[in-house]
Amino acid sequence: MASSSLVWRKSxxxxxxxxxxxxxxxxxxxxxVRDSKHPNKPGLTLGAAEWQVFILGVKKGKFG
Structure with missing residues (x-):
């Protein structure tokens, strides 16, 4: 995956x-997912199922 070909969005x-x-x-x-302060460094790639698990965790407050 070439990072330059992706369309990045900020919250x-x-x-x-x-x-x-x-x-x-x-x-x-x-x-x-990447850190906006370091856009040229490697980020994190999550498959569709992994993304859904992450989003559920966020909604349940597991990361805060």
Whole structure:
């Protein structure tokens, strides 16, 4: 996956100092995740099922 070919989005909750996470949709329904401060460094790729598990965890407060 070439990072340059992805369309990256920042959360609307992000501040103006580029201190946030960016997400890009993948063709298989998964997501690519990267640190906006370091866009050229490797990020994280989650398949569709992994992404759904992650989102459920966030909604249940497992990461906060």
């Amino acid at each position: 609307t909750y992000s501040g103006h100092d580029d201190n946030c996470v960016e997400i890009a949709s993948l063709a298989d329904g998964g997501r690519a």
